[in-house]
Amino acid sequence: MTVYETDVPGVGRKFELDVGRGARAVVLLHHDGRVELFRRPSPEADSQKVFDLDSTAANRLGSILEGAYFESVDTEQLEIPVGGGIIEWVEIGENSPVAGRTLAEADLRAETGVSVIAVQRGDETVPNPAGGFEIRPGDLLVTLGTRKQQAAFADRCAPE
Amino acid sequence: MAAPLLEAGVAFAVLAVGGVVAARAGLSVIPAYIAAGVLVGPNTPVPALALVSESEFIDLLAELGVVLLLFFIGLEFNLERLLASRDRITRAGVIDLVVNGGIGLGLAFLLGFSSVTALFVAGIVYISSSAVITKTLIDLGWIADPESDAILGVLVFEDVVIAVYLAVLGALALGGSPEGVAVSLGVALGFIVALVALAAYGTPLLERLLATDSDEQFLVRVVAAAVLVGGVALAAGVSEAVAAFFLGAAFGGTSHAGRIERVITSERDLYAAVFFLSIGLQTDPGALAGVVVPLAVLVPVTAVSKLASGYLGGRTYGLNQRRSVRVAVGLVARGEFSLVIAALAVTAGLPRAEEILALAVGYVLVMSLLGTVLMRSSGRVEALVARLRPPEARPTP
Numbered sequence: 001m002t003v004y005e006t007d008v009p010g011v012g013r014k015f016e017l018d019v020g021r022g023a024r025a026v027v028l029l030h031h032d033g034r035v036e037l038f039r040r041p042s043p044e045a046d047s048q049k050v051f052d053l054d055s056t057a058a059n060r061l062g063s064i065l066e067g068a069y070f071e072s073v074d075t076e077q078l079e080i081p082v083g084g085g086i087i088e089w090v091e092i093g094e095n096s097p098v099a100g101r102t103l104a105e106a107d108l109r110a111e112t113g114v115s116v117i118a119v120q121r122g123d124e125t126v127p128n129p130a131g132g133f134e135i136r137p138g139d140l141l142v143t144l145g146t147r148k149q150q151a152a153f154a155d156r157c158a159p160e
Numbered sequence: 161m162a163a164p165l166l167e168a169g170v171a172f173a174v175l176a177v178g179g180v181v182a183a184r185a186g187l188s189v190i191p192a193y194i195a196a197g198v199l200v201g202p203n204t205p206v207p208a209l210a211l212v213s214e215s216e217f218i219d220l221l222a223e224l225g226v227v228l229l230l231f232f233i234g235l236e237f238n239l240e241r242l243l244a245s246r247d248r249i250t251r252a253g254v255i256d257l258v259v260n261g262g263i264g265l266g267l268a269f270l271l272g273f274s275s276v277t278a279l280f281v282a283g284i285v286y287i288s289s290s291a292v293i294t295k296t297l298i299d300l301g302w303i304a305d306p307e308s309d310a311i312l313g314v315l316v317f318e319d320v321v322i323a324v325y326l327a328v329l330g331a332l333a334l335g336g337s338p339e340g341v342a343v344s345l346g347v348a349l350g351f352i353v354a355l356v357a358l359a360a361y362g363t364p365l366l367e368r369l370l371a372t373d374s375d376e377q378f379l380v381r382v383v384a385a386a387v388l389v390g391g392v393a394l395a396a397g398v399s400e401a402v403a404a405f406f407l408g409a410a411f412g413g414t415s416h417a418g419r420i421e422r423v424i425t426s427e428r429d430l431y432a433a434v435f436f437l438s439i440g441l442q443t444d445p446g447a448l449a450g451v452v453v454p455l456a457v458l459v460p461v462t463a464v465s466k467l468a469s470g471y472l473g474g475r476t477y478g479l480n481q482r483r484s485v486r487v488a489v490g491l492v493a494r495g496e497f498s499l500v501i502a503a504l505a506v507t508a509g510l511p512r513a514e515e516i517l518a519l520a521v522g523y524v525l526v527m528s529l530l531g532t533v534l535m536r537s538s539g540r541v542e543a544l545v546a547r548l549r550p551p552e553a554r555p556t557p
Contacts, residue, residue: 008303009236009312010294026304031421038304044480047304 033058087117088150090141095159104131114145114153170211171218174200175433186299187532188292190495191525193433197440205445214441218434223400225435226500227390228383228428230401233290233319234408235420242316245309252310252473253317256491259469260462261286267461271454276332277512280505283329284520285462287322289495290315291432292528296535297490307486310477314470314491322497323405326504327352330399333508348398355389355406363413370416379423382411401500432496439499439521442506447518455522463530466492481549485542486535493531498524 004016012030019025019039026038026047033055038047053061092099098106109115119126119133120140126133135141143153174196182192198204200212212218242249264282273281293311297303302311327348335341358366369385372378386404393403411420470491474484502520505513534541 006309007238008308009238009316010232010290011298011303014304028303031418031425036304038301040304044482047301049301049304 084146085144086147086150088143088145088154090143090154090157092135092137092139092141092157093159094137096135096137096157097159098135098157099137100134102132102134103129106135108153108156112145112152112156113149114143116141117144118142164215164217167212167215168217170200171434171437174212175437179433186536188289188295188493188495188528189433190289190292190436191528193436194440194443194521194525197437198443198445199440201441201443203441203444203446212437212441214438218438218441221431221434222438222503223390223435224387225428225431225433226401226503227386227404228424229404229432229435229496229500231386231390231404231408231411232421232424232428234323234405234410235412235417237316237319237405237409237412239409242320245313248310248477249313249317251476252314253321255472255476256314256318256466256469257286257321259472260465263461263465267458271457273512276329277505277510277516279329279332280501280510280516281519283322283325283501284498284516284523285458285494287318287494287497287501288315288466288491289493289497289524289528289531290319292493292495292531293490293535296493296532300535302486302490302535305483305486306479307474307483307490310474310479310483310487311470311490313477314473314487318497319405323402326399326501327402329501330402330504330508331397333504333510334397334399344397347396348402351393351396351398351403352406355403355410359406359410359413362410366411366414367416370411370414370420375423378416378419379427382420382424383427385411399504401504435503436496436499439503439517442517443521444514444518447514448522451515451519451522454519455526458519458523459526459530463492463527481545482542485545486538489531489534489538489541491531492527492534494524494527498527 001018006014006016008014008028012028015027015029017025017027022042024040024043026040028036028038030036035051035053035055035058036049037051037053039050040047051061098108103116116129117127118141119129119135120142121136121138141157143150145153175193178192178196179189182189197212199206200209202210202213204210261282264285265278267285268278268281271281293315297308297311302308328345331344331348332341335344370378370381372381386407389407390400390404394400411417467488470488471484473491474487477484477487479487498520502517505516510516
């Protein structure tokens with residue numbers, strides 16, 4: 001996969017990436033950190049602006065795309081050996097056995113050893129959800145545990 | 161000190177108002193700054209508004225604006241990029257130079273300018289405005305599409321031409337007698353060779369010069385280097401703009417290039433605004449009325465010549481018809497460089513300098529607006545060209 005990189009005098013740098021079916025993603029990096037994201041549907045078409053981001057938002061988007069984004073958590077509350085923990089994202093399906101139950105009812109930590117460190121619901125992020133927090137279908141649980149614990153957790157949440 | 165400070169305050173205030181007006185209208189700030197200068201200057205048509213005189217401090221800030229403007233262009237000047245696509249850039253750039261420079265020179269002679277003054281007029285109508293064009297490319301989103309490569313390629317070629325042209329023109333204008341011109345040319349050449357050598361071999365020195373964690377120290381050092389070199393150049397009879405350009409190119413080769421751009425952009429914008437204002441201050445609306453006839457010749461002819469050379473340039477760049485039309489409309493705007501050339505004519509005390517300045521001001525006012533408007537309504541131009549020359553109707557090779 002080729003990334004085309006060009007200097008844009010007086011502006012910054014431009015990157016282009018083929019994204020399939022003749023379309024290209026165009027990223028314009030301004031000197032001041034501002035980032036414009038375009039999509040060019042075909043070589044003959046005009047690029048359409050998708051996003052105009054300041055440097056903070058651009059960095060965050062970049063780390064999300066890289067899979068390296070997570071909210072910082074209070075590690076003192078966690079019972080995972082240092083270095084052994086990984087963070088996972090677990091989506092709760094319509095038929096998941098834990099859907100409709102609170103975290104305390106589901107008792108996931110005791111069963112699997114995994115801590116739910118945040119829940120993404122729509123546009124909202126609930127950091128450090130309490131035991132009374134009710135899990136709903138469509139929630140995205142951000143979880144911390146060892147690889148083995150994470151596997152058990154995913155099984156526990158999957159529809160039976 | 162109260163009076164100069166108040167005058168400076170008024171000057172910046174009218175620039176601020178001009179900026180608001182330009183932003184509202186969706187147009188470049190350059191014509192707005194010039195108009196603001198005319199309006200509050202000594203030659204204003206509204207005597208009650210004559211608040212800012214053409215004083216030494218305005219001249220100095222304007223001079224700093226020219227130095228930083230060209231320093232920044234040099235900083236951005238990327239020789240490797242130019243060489244990487246030199247075939248296409250050179251072809252499009254040479255078409256641009258031959259067509260517009262040639263027609264400019266022909267028109268200048270036709271309008272009764274002779275030798276050196278005709279060269280000034282040719283330069284004024286040849287060079288497009290990087291500032292106006294780049295801003296509009298970003299506003300319209302063309303910056304993401306291939307036509308911007310061709311447009312910016314031509315602009316980079318023009319930068320090189322203008323650096324050499326200003327050096328020669330500066331020597332011709334500042335040198336006086338034939339021997340003086342020869343000496344000036346020699347000094348200018350020596351200066352450029354020294355700065356190019358600095359770019360080639362002096363990178364470690366420049367790196368060390370700017371090695372500091374403090375942004376404040378960094379800024380002071382960069383401005384000191386640019387202004388000192390510009391000042392020494394001017395004292396030696398070389399265009400300060402040319403010296404600043406080559407110094408900028410030398411700094412562009414160091415690892416500090418990005419940081420210099422970040423730190424110095426606001427200074428450049430501030431002083432460049434004063435430069436445009438000072439051009440307005442020096443302009444007599446009466447003199448503008450006196451150049452209406454030459455403008456009526458220059459504007460339509462050089463607008464069409466830029467459109468033609470731009471279209472051809474786009475085609476040699478390998479772009480299709482529609483994108484080539486965009487390159488054509490994208491190169492029409494003239495701006496800061498035309499004014500730098502006119503300012504040089506005034507500094508050198510050239511015969512008919514006042515007329516050249518008035519001509520440049522009137523020309524830039526019209527062409528910067530026309531260029532922006534053409535780019536904004538490029539959809540209609542593209543449709544018109546497609547109707548006149550349907551792409552499908554041409555015989556396939």
